[in-house]
Amino acid sequence: MSNIIDTEKLDEKSTKALTNKVIVKPRGRPLAFNQEDALESALQVFWSRGYEGASMAELADALGVNKPSIYATFGNKEALFRKVLAQYLAGPVAYAAEAMNEPTAYKVVEKFLTCSAALLSNPDNPRGCMIVQGALTCGQGSTMIQQELIGYRKNYENVLSQRFELAKTQGDLPAHVNAKSLAKYIATIHQGLSVQATGGASKDELMTVIDMALKNWPTT
Amino acid sequence: MSNIIDTEKLDEKSTKALTNKVIVKPRGRPLAFNQEDALESALQVFWSRGYEGASMAELADALGVNKPSIYATFGNKEALFRKVLAQYLAGPVAYAAEAMNEPTAYKVVEKFLTCSAALLSNPDNPRGCMIVQGALTCGQGSTMIQQELIGYRKNYENVLSQRFELAKTQGDLPAHVNAKSLAKYIATIHQGLSVQATGGASKDELMTVIDMALKNWPTT
DNA sequence: TGATTTATTTACCATTTGGTACAAAATTAT
DNA sequence: ATAATTTTGTACCAAATGGTAAATAAATCA
Numbered sequence: 001m002s003n004i005i006d007t008e009k010l011d012e013k014s015t016k017a018l019t020n021k022v023i024v025k026p027r028g029r030p031l032a033f034n035q036e037d038a039l040e041s042a043l044q045v046f047w048s049r050g051y052e053g054a055s056m057a058e059l060a061d062a063l064g065v066n067k068p069s070i071y072a073t074f075g076n077k078e079a080l081f082r083k084v085l086a087q088y089l090a091g092p093v094a095y096a097a098e099a100m101n102e103p104t105a106y107k108v109v110e111k112f113l114t115c116s117a118a119l120l121s122n123p124d125n126p127r128g129c130m131i132v133q134g135a136l137t138c139g140q141g142s143t144m145i146q147q148e149l150i151g152y153r154k155n156y157e158n159v160l161s162q163r164f165e166l167a168k169t170q171g172d173l174p175a176h177v178n179a180k181s182l183a184k185y186i187a188t189i190h191q192g193l194s195v196q197a198t199g200g201a202s203k204d205e206l207m208t209v210i211d212m213a214l215k216n217w218p219t220t
Numbered sequence: 221m222s223n224i225i226d227t228e229k230l231d232e233k234s235t236k237a238l239t240n241k242v243i244v245k246p247r248g249r250p251l252a253f254n255q256e257d258a259l260e261s262a263l264q265v266f267w268s269r270g271y272e273g274a275s276m277a278e279l280a281d282a283l284g285v286n287k288p289s290i291y292a293t294f295g296n297k298e299a300l301f302r303k304v305l306a307q308y309l310a311g312p313v314a315y316a317a318e319a320m321n322e323p324t325a326y327k328v329v330e331k332f333l334t335c336s337a338a339l340l341s342n343p344d345n346p347r348g349c350m351i352v353q354g355a356l357t358c359g360q361g362s363t364m365i366q367q368e369l370i371g372y373r374k375n376y377e378n379v380l381s382q383r384f385e386l387a388k389t390q391g392d393l394p395a396h397v398n399a400k401s402l403a404k405y406i407a408t409i410h411q412g413l414s415v416q417a418t419g420g421a422s423k424d425e426l427m428t429v430i431d432m433a434l435k436n437w438p439t440t
Numbered sequence: 441t442g443a444t445t446t447a448t449t450t451a452c453c454a455t456t457t458g459g460t461a462c463a464a465a466a467t468t469a470t
Numbered sequence: 471a472t473a474a475t476t477t478t479g480t481a482c483c484a485a486a487t488g489g490t491a492a493a494t495a496a497a498t499c500a
Contacts, residue, residue, distance in 0.1 A: 028476020029466040050357025052272060056458055058360075066479060068460070073477095077458065133356045136348065136418055137270030140278075141458095150419045184416065184425060185432045192412030196404065198356055199370045205404060212405045216436035248446020249496040276488055286449060288490070293447095297488065361488095 035073065038063045039087045046084050048126030051077075051135040051145045081134075081145060085152075088130050092119055096156060105167035106217055108160075109186055113213070116190055117206035120197035129194040131156075157187040177218050189213045255293065258283045259307045266304050268346030271297075271355040271365045301354075301365060305372075308350050312339055316376060325387035326437055328380075329406055333433070336410055337426035340417035351376075352414040377407040397438050409433045 041062045045054045056077060060067045074080040089096075095115035102108040119125060131153060135146040164179035173179075193206050261282045265274045276297060280287045294300040309316075315335035322328040339345060351373060355366040384399035393399075413426050 025468070026476075027468055027474075029478070030476085032466095032478065048357070049359060053357050053359040053362075055359065055456080057456080067458085068480095069478065071459065128356065132415055136353045136356055136415065137268070137273050139269060139273040139275065142273075153415070153419055178428075181425075181428045181432065184421070185429050188409065188412035188416050188429045188433075190412070191415035192408035192410070195352055195356065195373070195411035195415070196408050199373055201404070205401075208398075208401045209405050209408045212401065212436065213408075213433070216432065245498070246446075247444075247498055249448070249498095250446085252448065275486075277486080287488085288450095289448065291489065 031073075033063065033065050033069070038065065038070075038073070039084055042080060042084045043087055043091075043130075044126065046081055046134065047088070047130045050130075050133060050138075051081055052138050052142050078145060082148075085130070085134075092125065093129075093131075095119075097159075100159060100163050104170075104172040105164050106172070106214075108163055108167075109214065109217075112160075112186070113190065113193070113210045114207070116193060117203055117210060120193055121201065121203035121206055127200070128198040129190075132191050132194040133198065153187065153191070157183050160186055174218050182218070185213075251293075253283065253285050253289070258285065258290075258293070259304055262300060263304045263307055263311075263350075264346065266301060266354065267308070267350045270350075270353060270358075271301055272358050272362050298365060302368075305350070305354075312345065313349070313351070315339075317379075320379060320383050324390075324392040325384050326392070326434075328383055328387075329434065329437075332380075332406070333410065333413070333430045334427070336413060337423055337430060340413055341421065341423035341426055347420070348418040349410075349414040352411050353418065373407065373411070377403050380406055394438050402438070405433075 041064075042059055045059050045062045049058070056067055056070070059077075059080070060070055063070065070080065074083055096112060099108050099112040099115065102111050116129070120127070120129065131149055134149050135142055136149075138146050161179045161183035164173055164177065164182055167173035168175055168177065168179065189210070193201075193209065196206060196209070261284075262279055265279050265282045269278070276287055276290070279297075279300070280290055283290065290300065294303060316332060319328050319332040319335065322331050336349070340347070340349065351369055354369050355362055356369075358366050381399045381403035384393055384397065384402050387393035388395055388397065388399065409430070413421075413429065416426060416429070
């Protein structure tokens with residue numbers, strides 16, 4: 001009997017050690033809010049208002065929680081924004097990374113821009129892309145976040161560029177094409193679409209712009 | 221003698237009435253700062269920081285003047301921003317209105333985008349276009365300005381559209397072209413270029429994007 | 441010279457900002 | 471039951487926000 005119990009305890013311990021998932025109930029007062037739901041709510045606020053436009057008071061209100069709980073859980077405003085950003089990339093704009101797996105460069109771009117148009121014009125979402133508009137301009141205290149977002153934009157431009165280089169080796173993109181320039185062109189379109197969405201452009205309107213932008217796709 | 225003096229006085233009065241320009245020295249203590257220079261300085265601050273990112277303290281500092289003088293002269297922050305906006309339109313981006321006078325739709329767009337690239341990449345200027353980025357996202361207290369800038373963007377899109385309609389009647393743009401869509405496409409490119417400029421894109425890079433965007437200009 | 445007019449300066453206002461100290465509440469471990 | 475641990479709620483902080491009252495300075499008018 002005691003042997004069985006001991007074995008079970010060992011099992012639980014080793015499981016915990018292996019998976020690194022704590023099954024043991026935490027010691028103190030339990031958290032009153034779901035962390036993922038909170039990030040989702042915070043996303044809505046940061047997405048619609050931008051980094052500086054979102055105040056901690058409004059965030060706390062949206063999460064249905066008091067400020068000290070936010071600080072205890074996420075650190076400070078910058079840290080919360082970064083976690084929200086990760087949530088944003090893993091959720092609403094996960095299609096961006098997935099699009100790179102399309103078989104040809106053209107299909108990559110088509111999927112990337114089409115999904116962007118859908119996201120940007122979805123009335124359930126705040127208007128505009130958070131990576132593009134989260135902190136384009138800002139006060140002296142937010143230049144850090146501003147630069148980080150510039151880095152994110154540079155990054156997806158680079159990812160596109162590398163995908164185009166691959167396409168050149170695979171033959172679905174002409175060898176003479178400048179991958180970096182094509183990537184910057186696509187990024188420019190995407191960023192313009194974001195501004196258009198903020199102005200209330202519909203999905204049809206965004207799609208029409210995309211069609212025009214892709215009419216000059218390099219073929220020969 | 222007295223007659224001559226009277227005549228002069230009358231002359232002065234009527235001149236003032238006609239031209240509505242007061243030659244008479246103002247009565248109280250003279251202004252300690254030049255109003256146009258002040259607007260120029262304020263433009264630099266609003267241009268680089270956006271509407272919300274620019275604080276009255278920073279503005280006062282840039283103008284080399286105390287806050288009460290700003291309020292006495294321009295009203296409040298919103299009013300100052302609007303005057304700065306007018307200055308911006310009449311100065312740095314005056315080319316936008318001028319571009320509409322180009323003889324063909326293509327040349328209109330070419331001039332508009334080329335001048336935009338020059339302005340956006342000029343190291344003497346803050347990065348990005350103020351109409352595009354002045355208040356893309358903002359806190360609850362600035363939605364008025366945000367909407368006004370959306371209006372400005374809609375407006376230049378409309379101006380482009382009307383110019384394209386004219387071009388269709390003049391024959392330098394095919395009749396089947398959708399002027400509104402083409403205008404939205406050009407506006408999207410311009411807005412994307414603005415974001416790119418904020419990320420540090422060079423004039424050459426912007427021009428390359430423009431070249432790609434205009435490769436599919438409707439010809440037949 | 442004064443009286444009047446206007447602008448500047450200083451000092452302040454209420455509100456909001458991001459952030460926190462601290463005590464009370466809610467849970468587990470003993 | 472009680473100790474230990476953790477989170478919550480209240481109440482607060484200094485600094486910054488947009489904006490202003492009031493005294494003072496500099497000019498014109500009589």
